[in-house]
Amino acid sequence: MNTRSLRSASTDTDTIQPAHLFKARVKENIKVSGRFYILKATPETGFFVPAPLPGQFFMLGLDRRKDPLLKRPFCYFRVRDGALEILYRIVGKATFLMRELREGDRVEVLGPLGNPYPLPGWGKHKKPLVVAGGVGIASVFPLLEALKGKAVLFYGGRSRDELVLTDELQGMTSELHLASDDGSAGFKGAVTDVLADYFKDKKKSDFIIYACGPNGMLKAVCGMGLRGYISSEEKMACGIGVCLGCAIKTRSGFKRTCKEGPVFDMDEVVFE
Numbered sequence: 001m002n003t004r005s006l007r008s009a010s011t012d013t014d015t016i017q018p019a020h021l022f023k024a025r026v027k028e029n030i031k032v033s034g035r036f037y038i039l040k041a042t043p044e045t046g047f048f049v050p051a052p053l054p055g056q057f058f059m060l061g062l063d064r065r066k067d068p069l070l071k072r073p074f075c076y077f078r079v080r081d082g083a084l085e086i087l088y089r090i091v092g093k094a095t096f097l098m099r100e101l102r103e104g105d106r107v108e109v110l111g112p113l114g115n116p117y118p119l120p121g122w123g124k125h126k127k128p129l130v131v132a133g134g135v136g137i138a139s140v141f142p143l144l145e146a147l148k149g150k151a152v153l154f155y156g157g158r159s160r161d162e163l164v165l166t167d168e169l170q171g172m173t174s175e176l177h178l179a180s181d182d183g184s185a186g187f188k189g190a191v192t193d194v195l196a197d198y199f200k201d202k203k204k205s206d207f208i209i210y211a212c213g214p215n216g217m218l219k220a221v222c223g224m225g226l227r228g229y230i231s232s233e234e235k236m237a238c239g240i241g242v243c244l245g246c247a248i249k250t251r252s253g254f255k256r257t258c259k260e261g262p263v264f265d266m267d268e269v270v271f272e
């Protein structure tokens with residue numbers, strides 16, 4: 001099957017509405033665990049249009065700040081009680097400053113952006129299998145909600161502290177397999193090793209895969225002879241297809257993660 005028919009059979013990307021730029025007021029900013037926080041922000045207009053889809057992302061900027069100047073990309077995690085929720089991990093300047101946001105502070109948001117995960121259509125009779133590494137869990141979280149408990153989740157992180165919301169995830173999945181680098185939760189080692197073990201006695205063609213995480217993990221998943229989708233977290237500058245800073249190599253040339261992605265067919269991306 002060619003990759004084009006794979007996507008068009010399952011997602012009507014033509015119906016995705018254009019992104020909006022809006023200001024939002026911080027409602028809450030809570031520590032989840034370790035370096036992970038959830039930011040909740042309500043659009044000043046009081047409503048949220050268009051509704052984001054699993055796999056899409058937002059560019060988020062700190063209001064009135066010149067440094068950092070550029071907005072940063074964050075996955076659509078969820079919307080609750082009219083507030084957009086972002087699950088973020090502190091890694092550098094912007095995310096460090098985000099941690100300081102308090103109720104009533106303003107943020108500037110552009111989105112939703114990018115193409116969502118195609119839900120089973122092609123693959124309707126296949127079992128959805130979701131693989132998340134690190135903060136990649138933010139991307140697949142709304143997908144797991146949309147799959148209504150049918151998916152098997154493989155979730156890996158550095159340590160127990162970096163495997164967040166596991167109780168909630170347990171209730172959202174048919175099976176939850178954890179892996180950590182230090183062995184403090186689940187299997188000690190790479191989540192892709194757990195995945196490989198899972199397939200020891202199963203037919204790969206019975207499954208459709210969705211994966212988001214670091215490039216090393218995505219490369220390993222793509223090398224396992226499976227079919228499905230990955231979401232790339234390539235660094236971004238503009239988020240709207242102008243700067244070409246987020247281009248990744250695919251079998252049909254370079255493609256922009258922010259415009260043609262971040263979700264790609266697994267067999268389309270070329271990892272080097």
Ligand SMILES: Cc1cc2nc3c(=O)[nH]c(=O)nc-3n(C[C@H](O)[C@H](O)[C@H](O)COP(=O)(O)OP(=O)(O)OC[C@H]3O[C@@H](n4cnc5c(N)ncnc54)[C@H](O)[C@@H]3O)c2cc1C
Binds near residue numbers: 095
């Ligand atoms: C489509 C997309 C969705 C994303 N969703 C989320 C999300 O839901 N939650 C979340 O916490 N993060 C997410 N990220 C990553 C997030 O955008 C970066 O962590 C953030 O931009 C870092 O900003 P900073 O100023 O704190 O760090 P910087 O000071 O810009 O960088 C600090 C360090 O992190 C590295 N870094 C920066 N961006 C990335 C990246 N994209 N991948 C790997 N390393 C990076 C830099 O090389 C540097 O070493 C997403 C990225 C993309 C492209």
Ligand code: FES
Binds near residue numbers: 241243244
């Ligand atoms: S981030 Fe500028 S083109 Fe994608």
